[in-house]
Amino acid sequence: MKGKYLIIISAVLLILIGYVWYHFQYFLQDKKYGSVSTIHTMLVKRSAHTATLLNDGRIFLTGGILKAEGIEENNSSTEFYNPVHDTFYRGPEMNIKRAGHTATLLSNGEVLITGGFNNEGFLKSAELVNLSSGKMERVNGELSEPRSAHTANLLHDGRVVILGGANGGLKSNKYIDVYNPATKSISKINSLLTARTGHTATLLNDGRLLIVGGSQNWRSDVLNTSEIFDPATNTIYQTAKLHVIRNKHAAVKLRDGKVLIIAGSDEAESIGGRYRTCELFDPVTNTFRLVKNKLADSRFKISNAADILSNGNIIVAGDGKYAEVFDAQTQTFHTTSGSVQDAWMYSTVTTLKDDRVLIAGGYNGNMQPTNKAWVYKPK
Structure with a gap:
């Protein structure tokens, strides 16, 4: 019986740890470096x-x-x-x-x-x-x-x-x-x-x-x-x-x-x-x-999944659930807020004239292509 309770407690702890880690990842996202949203x-x-x-x-x-x-x-x-x-x-x-x-x-x-x-x-x-x-x-x-x-x-x-x-x-x-x-x-x-x-x-x-x-x-x-x-x-x-x-x-x-x-x-x-x-x-x-x-x-498989912004920073959005921005002055990477939901390989990242960025397509780890698209806004 004691062993059964230990298993239940361990399972609950694992769920709590997963919940906290999920929200901690979101907390780590740097909103100073913009956000990604679905279109x-x-x-x-x-x-x-x-x-x-x-x-x-x-x-x-x-x-x-x-x-x-x-x-x-x-x-x-x-x-x-x-x-x-x-x-x-x-x-x-x-x-x-x-x-x-x-x-x-x-x-x-x-x-x-x-x-x-x-x-x-x-x-x-x-x-x-x-x-x-x-x-x-x-x-x-x-x-x-x-x-x-x-x-x-x-x-x-x-x-x-x-x-x-x-x-x-x-x-x-x-x-x-x-x-x-x-x-x-x-x-x-x-x-x-x-x-x-x-x-x-x-x-x-x-x-x-x-x-x-x-x-x-x-x-x-x-x-x-x-x-x-x-x-x-x-x-x-x-x-x-x-x-x-x-x-x-x-x-x-x-x-x-x-x-x-x-x-x-x-x-x-x-x-x-x-x-x-x-x-x-x-x-x-x-x-x-x-x-x-x-x-x-x-x-990986990101040849068309990075582009330069008007402020000189670089956005990278392929093969990862989150986009990242390279700050050209500090030479550091920062995760943006918002998610593209999966790690899309062979996607495209294209900076628009208004400095937003179109993130489009790609396939996931199961090689399933998508018709989804997202827009990144610098701030």
Whole structure:
């Protein structure tokens, strides 16, 4: 009988401890650093999609995975987010179903969509979204290789550099392609020193492109190397090494020109290998240093899930129930109030012109995509 009472008392204590811890976590959230709240849902479920801020303040969302483990369940739909009314509405249909692709806003207001994958395999195709006519247009030529989990960056001269990514096998891509808006064509111009996918590419203030981490093979041979592409000469060269190997991380340029490299994984155990650590790249000294303060949550598959705010701070919201803000002055992380309810991987985080942030889609630990969306408000 005594043992029975002890079991009951222990169970009650565990419930009380869980209750207190739940509310203590909420107490720890720093309301000084803003809050997250739910808004209307997207028209369809999306993960590994894109969310591009347009010149008129809307966000253009494209493609993504519709169903768990379902490469064949990708979609070709697009939709717009209207920040004035917090609503989503349908956009033009892409010519091809895509997930793991890129969508880059060009200087003329058009959007270039490249690569990705669907039930037919990994894609070499690209298409152009003419937002004035609402139509999708083909571009001249194709990517040099099929690509997914690659990067596409708008350069200061208006061209777009497309590099890396997976080619459908176990190997990563090495070739560098460039889209020329004057001729609406794609051509190969060089090769990376190391083939990589799941990397990041960040445009520096001086026009060079910093390429960091990723993996050479599918979930193996994760890299700590980085390279710099110089568009003035179309050349590429090795730069400093990360302190740890990183894959499927995020990278955001700070106001001072440094680049924050955020979390990722060593892929040794996939989710089990996730990091809380971050590093800063200094383009003046071409070196990386570890940030002393760590994220509250380890985060992975977050390449499109971090962005800069107008005050210079960085918001990170992928693969965690709570968003976190990196204070660029104190170089510390702070958990915001409000929750996104689950740890959504391959979600998107996009800062609006009014400094709110749209957090959209992703899939959870069971690889179930969502159509849910949230808005972060700085204060």
